[in-house]
Amino acid sequence: MALERRAARLVAAGATMLAMGCSGKWTTHDDGAEMAGGAGGSEGTAQGGDPESAEACTAGEVRCNASGLRETCTSDGAWSVSDFVCARNVAVDDDVGSYCVTKTDGSYRCWGVDPGGTLPAERYRRVQLTRQGLIGLTEDGRLLAASTVLPDGLPPVASFRATNMWGDQGVCPLFVDGSFAVLLDRIEESLPELTDTVMEVEGSFTQALCAWEGLVAGVRPDGSLWQFHGMETIPGEFTQVAFSNRIFCGLTKAGGIQCFEPTITCGSGGITNCAGPEYPEFSGGPYRSITATGGAVCALDAEGALTCRRYDGADMPIDAGRFTFIEGGYDLLCGVRTDGSGACFHHGGWNLGEVGPFVPVEPALDPGW
Structure with a gap:
């Protein structure tokens, strides 16, 4: 990996969690729908057959096809393709209670308190709204952030989750090669022993993520x-x-x-x-x-x-x-x-x-x- 390996003693926080609301406004990014190219891999969406498939169906049945578009079964038992782009996933932030829908065309829409800043115009596989703004994973594996400080030279990312980590915001990417890291944006003065902003976890993973207050598993x-x-x-x-x-x-x-x-x-x-x-x-x-x-x-x-x-x-x-x-x-x-x-x-x-x-x-x- 391009990241420098560091060893840090991580401290489990036992702070009582506070209830979080979902007040805020919509943050919308539609540029992905205007970019050239196909919808890409649509994780989480129901996959039907080819948009022109003659497969029989039951009237009123609805699905998303392999191109990420919604299909509805007509009264004559045939699939009819619409221009509705299906959602790929919904990213939940368990720190501030926001949520973002990312569609198969790379566009996204978020609900919650947005502290400001924008993501570059890209096609995104997953976008999350954190207390420090938007973080997105592009379809070609780059992790981008509106305000959060990310290390330079990150390897291609397969998935990520951002959340509260020991009181500060952290981002936990699982890289395409199976390696996993915890990236801390800032370090509290009250925890001087946490001097590193990058912790690489030993070994490889097929799935790994973090949760509120420094919880990491895979x-x-x-x-x-x-x-x-x-x-x-x-x-x-x-x-x-x-x-x-x-x-x-x-x-x-x-x-x-x-x-x-x-x-x-x-x-x-x-x-x-x-x-x-x-x-x-x-x-x-x-x-x-x-x-x-x-x-x-x-x-x-x-x-x-x-x-x-x-x-x-x-x-x-x-x-x-x-x-x-x-x-x-x-x-x-x-x-x-x-x-x-x-x-x-x-x-x-x-x-x-x-x-x-x-x-x-x-x-x-x-x-x-």
């Missing part, structure tokens, strides 16, 4: 789960990980879900309302995607149906339809529906037993954008 190529604090490794055949400071869950290759007591910050800093003595169990399946909020774990099954469980295992009914992509944050769950539109939900409460049901976020994501 999946190794051998299928084991790794979490930074305690350097604990859980053996298995996992493909995805979802976590907060109160729970740690993995999705297996067979589509099952296993949840564990986290060693990260649970029980420290006054945090005692952790998952347990029961953990959420997911029957049915197989599942193909998992994510976590501050009080729930959610999963998509093979048909796109959404199931959510509170940390103590209690069911959290959510009549949300079918999805192709989901991402959770502090108290937010956002996703992409099979028709290519985005939707967000939030739950009330934080302490175990007080987490309420998911309700739609208002104002709703504009289905016509």
Whole structure:
């Protein structure tokens, strides 16, 4: 990697989390739709056949085709292509409660308090609105930011997440070569031992991400789960990980879900309302995607149906339809529906037993954008 390897002792923060609202305004970038070239790989969108496919269908059925455009089944049982560009993903910021929809043409739209600054006109695969502004991953693997200071010479990036890291903003990119790093924008004077702004994690990953207050975890190529604090490794055949400071869950290759007591910050800093003595169990399946909020774990099954469980295992009914992509944050769950539109939900409460049901976020994501 082009980054200089540094060793730093990272301190787990046990600060009590504060509830975050979603007030703000829309930030829209549509330049991607005007740029030359195809829509690129559409992660998270429902993939149909060729736009001119003669495949039979049921009248009223809606899907997104391989070009990222919405198709609707007509009364004569044929697919009709529209000019509606499907969403690729919805990025949730669990620090400030914002969310951004990125479409398959590289354009994006965000809701939340934007501190200012703009991203260059590019085609983006994922855009996130953080407390320090927009951060975007371009379709050719470059990580760009409106205000956040990023190191020069970053290798090509496969995915990223930005969040609060030990009180400061951090960006956690997973690089195309499987390496993973934590990038800190600034260092608090109260933590002088954190002198480095780049921490490279040993080894390689197939998935890795960070969450609120310095939580870092990932999946190794051998299928084991790794979490930074305690350097604990859980053996298995996992493909995805979802976590907060109160729970740690993995999705297996067979589509099952296993949840564990986290060693990260649970029980420290006054945090005692952790998952347990029961953990959420997911029957049915197989599942193909998992994510976590501050009080729930959610999963998509093979048909796109959404199931959510509170940390103590209690069911959290959510009549949300079918999805192709989901991402959770502090108290937010956002996703992409099979028709290519985005939707967000939030739950009330934080302490175990007080987490309420998911309700739609208002104002709703504009289905016509």
